[in-house]
Amino acid sequence: QVQLVESGGGLVQDGGSLRLSCVASEGTFSNYVMGWFRQAPGKEREFVGNINRDGAATYYADSVKGRFTVSRDNAKNTVYIIMNNLKREDTAVYSCAAAVVRQLAFDTYYMVPSNYDYWGQGTQVTVSS
Numbered sequence: 439q440v441q442l443v444e445s446g447g448g449l450v451q452d453g454g455s456l457r458l459s460c461v462a463s464e465g466t467f468s469n470y471v472m473g474w475f476r477q478a479p480g481k482e483r484e485f486v487g488n489i490n491r492d493g494a495a496t497y498y499a500d501s502v503k504g505r506f507t508v509s510r511d512n513a514k515n516t517v518y519i520i521m522n523n524l525k526r527e528d529t530a531v532y533s534c535a536a537a538v539v540r541q542l543a544f545d546t547y548y549m550v551p552s553n554y555d556y557w558g559q560g561t562q563v564t565v566s567s
Contacts, residue, residue: 440465440536440556447532447561454565455522460534460558467515468492470556471537471548474508474519476530476563485549486532487519495544502528524565531560 446458460472473488487498487508496508502521510517517534535554541547548554 440467440470442534442536442556442558444532444534444558444561447563449564449566450524452524452526452565452567454524455520456524456563458519458521458532458534458561458563460517462515462517462536465536468512469539471539471544472508472510472517473535473537473548473554474506474517474532475535475551476528476532477560478530481530483533483551485551488548489517490544491539497544497546497549499549521563524563526565526567528563529565530563532563533560534558 441463442460444460450456474486475483476486477483485499489496489508489510493510505523507520536556537554
């Protein structure tokens with residue numbers, strides 16, 4: 439069982455930056471693909487970005503590509519997302535998730551929320567104009 443705890447959310451102005459962290463306890467962190475998802479009020483949860491087990495590969499949603507960066511430190515059991523040039527439409531609850539590797543190919547399979555096994559409680563990010 440993996441427990442995930444996010445931190446770093448808050449209120450930021452349009453164009454600002456935030457760094458979210460997600461610390462995992464229990465389990466072997468490097469065994470999991472790690473993803474970031476977000477959910478805005480009245481909308482479905484959506485994929486933001488993810489990173490493979492050794493940190494060598496990442497994928498991003500088109501809406502955040504070039505602005506957000508996902509990284510991980512396996513020695514610290516932590517995954518990060520740095521969010522730059524934030525926009526009002528980025529306002530949402532951001533959650534990290536861990537996926538047991540059932541498919542070796544790191545592709546669109548890991549963009550699907552239902553393919554993740556463990557979830558954090560989420561942290562609110564609010565972007566104001």
